[in-house]
Amino acid sequence: MTVSIKEIARICGVSIGTVDRALNNRPGINPKTKEKILQVAKEKNYRPDYRAQSLVKGKTKTIGVVLFDLQNRSFALLMNAIESELRKSGYSLHLALTDKDKEKEIESINYLIDRKVDGIILFSVNQGNGFNKFLQSFDVPIVTIFNHVSDQWHHIGVKEREAMLDAVKHTIKKGYKRFVFICPPLSLLGKVNIYTQHERLKGFIDGLSEYNLLDNHLIIEEKDYLEKVAEFKFLRNEKTAILCTCDFHALEVMKFLKEHQVNIPAEVGIMGFDNIDVLKYVEPQLTTVEYPIEEIGISAVQSLVNKLENGIFPSVPLLNYRIIPGESI
Structure with missing residues (x-):
């Protein structure tokens, strides 16, 4: 059993408040007294009672994270x-996984x-006014990541649109x-939040x-999606670039094309x-990006x-990205 603050105070011959200042590195305490208290706490294997602290302060020092899954x-x-x-x-940390299910997220x-x-x-699959009102019903600060929910919530994200724009330009410049x-995920558009x-x-x-090439594309x-790739007619005189929104899909496509003796990147990038x-x-x-x-x-x-701890969210601009050149384009 670990020692209590009250017991440390008795051993050191000081008040409970003095022990509290020492253990929490607060001012208003003699350095030698602080050193003595910390030494006793170490020798007696003192551990703070977070449950008691949460009752006093109204804080649990825990953060919840809501995520799809950990398969990616x-x-x-x-x-x-x-x-x-x-x-x-x-x-x-408290982690909750939703498997991209709106009800599980709630x-x-x-x-x-x-x-x-x-x-x-929160990495959300929900969206809309009803969901916003649901989140507003809690007096808890929320940060959304990746999928934007609304401007009411502090958001951390990436310049997704610019990133894919540059990815397209990269392939065009390669011929x-x-x-x-x-x-x-586009098949779920309007049903769940697929903002990114x-x-x-x-x-x-x-x-x-930008390059007047809208007549030469297919969205799968x-x-x-591999069945759709199989149906697509690759032309040897017109190189095709396949852009995927995640590396997993790109690797599956690469494996499929290799099995069908399609030359990467000469025929298909x-x-x-x-x-x-x-x-x-x-x-x-x-x-990749x-x-x-x-x-x-x-x-x-x-x-x-x-x-x-300070009452404000700092301003965080959308984070940047970079093209990682490889041999597949």
Whole structure:
């Protein structure tokens, strides 16, 4: 059993308030007294009673995170960054996974609120006025990441539209004449929040429009996207670029084309989006768009902690990206 603050005060011959100042690094205490208190606390294996502190302060020092799943390697990196940054700031983590289900997301948020989290980091599949009113019913600061919900919420995101626009320009400059855009989540447009994917679609259209190439493209939004790729007529005299909104889809397409003896990149170029770490094992090396996934997690935590401890959200502009040239384009 660990020693209490009251017991440390008795051993050191000081008041409980003096012990509290020493343990929490507050001013108004003699340095030698502070040193003595900290030494006793260490020897007696003192550990703070967070449950008691939460009752007194009305804070639990916990943050809730609502995420789709951890199957995407990028999400795993995101969660590592969030957990590490929370720990540095003295907070712990409650994670809720929704499997991209709107009702599960509502249940997850209620679950976190019931457990008195101090704030929530939300990667949402919900949207609209009803959802906004639902979030507003809680007196808890919320930071949205990736999928924008509304301007009412502090948001951390990436220049998605610009990133895909530059991806299209990159393929055009490499001599590709026809373009395929693969994004299965687009089949859910209007049903769930797919803000990031929709922004990437806009960037794809922007790029083709800028070069007057809108007549030479195909958008594939079906889950069985490989079947649609198989139906597409690749022309040897008109190189085709396939742009995917995540590296996983790009790798699946690459595998499929290899199996059908399609030359990459001479006949068909492939471009991904994420720059997941397993790409270093892939041949030909995948050309992709990299965005700062860990920085998104860190910025979300820092913004939320600043709001909790200083009362304001800092201004955070949309984060940047970069094209990672490979051998597939």
